[in-house]
Amino acid sequence: xxxxxxxxxxxxxxxxxxxxxxxxxxxxxxxxxxxxxxxxxxxxxxxxxxxxxxxxxxxxxxxxxxxxxxxxxxxxxxxxxxxxxxxxxxxxxxxxxxxxxxxxxxxxxxxxxxxxxxxxxxxxxxxxxxxxxxxxxxxxxxxxxxxxxxxxxxxxxxxxxxxxxxxxxxxxxxxxxxxxxxxxxxxxxxxxxxxxxxxxxxxxxxxxxxxxxxxxxxxxxxxxxxxxxxxxxxxxxxxxxxxxxxxxxxxxxxxxxxxxxxxxxxxxxxxxxxxxxxxxxxxxxxxxxxxxxxxxxxxxxxxxxxxxxxxxxxxxxxxxxxxx
Amino acid sequence: xxxxxxxxxxxxxxxxxxxxxxxxxxxxxxxxxxxxxxxxxxxxxxxxxxxxxxxxxxxxxxxxxxxxxxxxxxxxxxxxxxxxxxxxxxxxxxxxxxxxxxxxxxxxxxxxxxxxxxxxxxxxxxxxxxxxxxxxxxxxxxxxxxxxxxxxxxxxxxxxxxxxxxxxxxxxxxxxxxxxxxxxxxxxxxxxxxxxxxxxxxxxxxxxxxxxxxxxxxxxxxxxxxxxxxxxxxxxxxxxxxxxxxxxxxxxxx
Numbered sequence: 001x002x003x004x005x006x007x008x009x010x011x012x013x014x015x016x017x018x019x020x021x022x023x024x025x026x027x028x029x030x031x032x033x034x035x036x037x038x039x040x041x042x043x044x045x046x047x048x049x050x051x052x053x054x055x056x057x058x059x060x061x062x063x064x065x066x067x068x069x070x071x072x073x074x075x076x077x078x079x080x081x082x083x084x085x086x087x088x089x090x091x092x093x094x095x096x097x098x099x100x101x102x103x104x105x106x107x108x109x110x111x112x113x114x115x116x117x118x119x120x121x122x123x124x125x126x127x128x129x130x131x132x133x134x135x136x137x138x139x140x141x142x143x144x145x146x147x148x149x150x151x152x153x154x155x156x157x158x159x160x161x162x163x164x165x166x167x168x169x170x171x172x173x174x175x176x177x178x179x180x181x182x183x184x185x186x187x188x189x190x191x192x193x194x195x196x197x198x199x200x201x202x203x204x205x206x207x208x209x210x211x212x213x214x215x216x217x218x219x220x221x222x223x224x225x226x227x228x229x230x231x232x233x234x235x236x237x238x239x240x241x242x243x244x245x246x247x248x249x250x251x252x253x254x255x256x257x258x259x260x261x262x263x264x265x266x267x268x269x270x271x272x273x274x275x276x277x278x279x280x281x282x283x284x285x286x287x288x289x290x291x292x293x294x295x296x297x298x299x300x301x302x303x304x305x306x307x308x309x310x311x312x313x314x315x316x317x318x319x320x321x322x323x324x
Numbered sequence: 325x326x327x328x329x330x331x332x333x334x335x336x337x338x339x340x341x342x343x344x345x346x347x348x349x350x351x352x353x354x355x356x357x358x359x360x361x362x363x364x365x366x367x368x369x370x371x372x373x374x375x376x377x378x379x380x381x382x383x384x385x386x387x388x389x390x391x392x393x394x395x396x397x398x399x400x401x402x403x404x405x406x407x408x409x410x411x412x413x414x415x416x417x418x419x420x421x422x423x424x425x426x427x428x429x430x431x432x433x434x435x436x437x438x439x440x441x442x443x444x445x446x447x448x449x450x451x452x453x454x455x456x457x458x459x460x461x462x463x464x465x466x467x468x469x470x471x472x473x474x475x476x477x478x479x480x481x482x483x484x485x486x487x488x489x490x491x492x493x494x495x496x497x498x499x500x501x502x503x504x505x506x507x508x509x510x511x512x513x514x515x516x517x518x519x520x521x522x523x524x525x526x527x528x529x530x531x532x533x534x535x536x537x538x539x540x541x542x543x544x545x546x547x548x549x550x551x552x553x554x555x556x557x558x559x560x561x562x563x564x565x566x567x568x569x570x571x572x573x574x575x576x577x578x
Binding site: 009071072073076096097100101102104105107108109111112113114115116117129132133134135136137138139140141142143144145146148149152187188189190191192193194195196208232233234240241243244250251253256259264265275286288295299300301302303304305306307308312313316317320321 | 335337338339340342349418419420421424446447448449450451452455456458459460464465466467468484485486487488489490491492493494495496504505506537538539540541542543544545546547549551552553554555556557560561563564565567568570571575577578
């Protein structure tokens, strides 16, 4: 049996979970076995309604007063109990912040492997070969399970499976799973999530983004970029180090915890391309990068690789475009 | 309070090559540095200790081959750790749970109140170690911490969530927490710090037998660049004209 665990994202199924359902459907087809979709804790009933239009054998609802809100204590215990009872061959989630927060604990509780952040899977007769990026995506590695492993947890990186391939249908069965949780199991109290700053721009719907990386060096140089984006009519984005250095606000961040973007053109300036950044922008229609380092990882995903210094190129571009 | 910081020596990412076994990188002649995420975890541990103003101690812990472990241990001690523990290990373990089991076994007697580590390592990047060790040692766990505050046997943590959201959680100690980079400014080391670090105690333990693994790396390869990348370089005037032509004519953006 294949088990896909859904994640609630402010009332709707997390996008990564939809991709996980696609993965689950393909695994179930490959192994010719049932696919179960698990709606866990917070908002489970609502998730069940949304998931009912996808082809699967069973939707399992596991609710309990103690997991109304997510805690890693509650969710890891609950999922571990479901795995104990249902014995899935594979338990699948998207590689979200939540998955990273509690799945390793399930791996310990069940003493089963958790293979995280996978980019693809290859079914080869009796064998299954996974692949994952290592050394900041410089290399890929194949990962295999020991043949004695009967159950494993998998998390897939965003876009490993496309939600365009979702197969629609109706679940044959809807099942309630009885969880037994004790108050003592939950040692974590969580407060309401909140947004740190009100955002002045919505990069996720932007058509043309110019993102600046560590190469900008200091806040004093920011006007060079601001004049440039004004001249060409783009939105200004930021890499993580630039936000960490306090040069641009978090609302401008592309990458981990920031925005996932897919503009017509993504122009990366003085930005090396850390893996968490590339994952969030590789879906852009066209990518241009300007960097002095010919080996910068950003060039791997670029359509246009401009080798040069941003402090030469950007002011010159601004001047020429403004004169036009 | 006893605070542990887990840190890892990782290769400098420039000019790495795959070795002849195709299961690892060629690690002859490469430079090792402290995993960048861990530098924030170390600084956070030292800040917590300084804020508590009691007799709290910060232990830096690393596992790996001796030379590189010693090198980053000196760095950790110079940056404020009080004591060090090197778990000498020459096995290449690519199963996160197997790795965490050895690690927890070697540190469990220390009874740490708090374990901090970086969000993930830049080499293998499973991002699981802190949570696995926490669970193995019966601790509470949290990931993506962007602010911490220890009060009376409890710790309050501001966690980073997706899409720009944050959340405060409060957990009982002992706890194992992974730290998001950028939450503090790791300090610079003075010559005096480096000299003083040489006198600090470093305990050495050994991993003498390989542990059973359930998953492992089987083959490294270089990703195929599916995109046809057009390189643009040369004289500034020609390069900028070319960019403008692409923006205008090919992409019709300006």
